Amino acid sequence: MNAQLTPPNIGEIWPGQGGIYAGIVPARNGAEAYHLIIGEEIGRFAWDPHCDHSNASSLIDGQANTKDLIESGGDYPAAHAAAQHIADGHADFYLPAAAELYEAWLNLGYKDWGLVWSSSQRSANNAFSLLFVDGYQVNSGKNLELRVRPVRRLPIQ
Structure with a gap:
């Protein structure tokens, strides 16, 4: 396997992969x-728009949720910020789905990263977020400005 595609230990920066x-x-x-x-x-961004029901309801596929939010033409600051992020040329x-955030918490353990948005909508007024200190999933108001930590995926080869 290519050294660049050989993953480091969980919790370590993956050189050249953006995080x-x-x-x-x-x-x-x-x-x-x-x-x-x-x-x-x-940064901190609102999920928004509050009181609007989008199609971003997948609990497991943040990539599809983010694409749906952006292609809808709506004002979704957290999703747009995540999609515009570039690191190491990627x-x-x-914006990760609720299950992707939870999987990151399970693997990374305690991180003092605060409350982080997922791309998974809960209702017209709320979306899921995760408190990284303890893995607690929160049903947060979309108008709140919470932390955004974008993710990317690599196929397993």
Whole structure:
């Protein structure tokens, strides 16, 4: 395997891949397993728009959720910020789904990263977020400005 594609230990920066190696997201619902890389915190953004129901309801596929939010033409600051993130020359970042954030927490353990947005909508008024200190998943108001940590995925070869 190419040294660049050989993952480091979980929790270490993956050189040339744009962030910290957060482990393997297992295969689910017909989707292949993949390596998850979590980028640096890029700021605090609202999920928005509050009181609007989008199609971003997947709990496991943040890539599809982010694509849906952006292509809808709506004002979704957290999703746009994640999708615009570039690190180590990679521009394929997205806002992680609730399950991807939880998988990162399971693999990385305690991180004092605060409350981080997922791309998974809960209702017209709320979306899921995760408190990295203890892995608590929160149903947060979309108008709140929470942390955004974009992720990207790499196929397992």
